[in-house]
């Protein structure tokens with residue numbers, strides 16, 4: 001066998017088993033466009049999206065999400081259309097990743113790994129101290145739906161308590177739930193509702209797919225049905241945690257997970 005091919009397979013690692021092209025990974029350079037979404041940033045770092053993160057059209061984004069995490073096109077398109085609404089141009093057909101930073105469009109308070117807009121204009125940039133608060137809810141090598149829900153709820157409660165401008169609006173509340181659900185389904189077990197903690201930490205901390213750790217993209221297409229089911233489980237666990245604390249009526253988490261306009 002040709003030595004270049006052997007070397008390529010060795011370097012490509014496990015992610016190449018299901019993607020047609022082995023992907024390189026390179027951190028962002030100064031001037032690259034990046035977003036508050038760890039996954040989209042990772043896809044740009046790998047080259048599933050253009051490394052510069054700019055002028056992304058529908059085919060590019062839908063193709064990248066399909067190749068990298070096996071997300072189905074209707075679901076990706078739903079996110080993409082929502083994302084276009086953050087572009088400050090009429091009838092935009094392309095976006096750059098930094099457009100997603102627009103506060104209270106899709107980007108919202110109480111993120112798992114980013115500061116609230118009130119505290120920092122860098123609400124798109126990974127913040128280790130905020131992520132430490134999130135990770136404190138994940139004591140085991142495997143994260144359960146309940147622990148994932150507790151981490152999200154903890155961030156909501158911290159922001160609510162400390163940020164005088166705290167807001168989780170009709171788009172932000174379901175988006176926040178969906179973001180927890182989507183890391184569970186894209187990197188974990190859709191049925192069991194579990195995900196290896198190291199995969200999630202690696203994604204957030206490095207903005208890189210956890211291929212080196214043995215993760216492989218889902219062998220089946222992930223659809224809105226999977227996302228809604230997992231969002232429902234996150235909401236149910238959240239309500240159960242709140243009821244355990246004697247809080248009964250929390251409208252922000254009882255609404256339908258995808259009732260907002262966006263992820």
Ligand code: HEM
Nearest residue numbers: 036037039079083100106107108111112113114179183186
């Ligand atoms: C076109 C598709 C997508 C768009 C436009 C998008 C956009 C966004 C935006 C704007 C945020 C920031 C929300 C915030 O925390 O304030 C976000 C967060 C997030 N996204 Fe995405 N996203 C997409 C797909 C995905 C997929 C497929 C995953 C799968 C793992 C994902 C994982 C996450 C996670 C885990 C967060 C939460 C980050 C945090 O709370 O610190 N996203 N996304």
Ligand SMILES: *[C@@H]1O[C@H](CO)[C@@H](O)[C@H](O)[C@H]1NC(C)=O
Nearest residue numbers: 087088089090091092093094
């Ligand atoms: C955007 O689309 C609308 C409806 O098709 C059209 O009336 C309007 O002229 C367009 N605006 C621009 C700036 O292209």
Ligand SMILES: *[C@@H]1O[C@H](CO)[C@@H](O)[C@H](O)[C@H]1NC(C)=O
Nearest residue numbers: 156157160161168250251252
């Ligand atoms: C924020 O705190 C207030 C007062 O305790 C509470 O009524 C509200 O439901 C909280 N908001 C969220 C999103 O948890």
Ligand SMILES: [Mg+2]
Nearest residue numbers: 107108109111
């Ligand atoms: Mg945010």
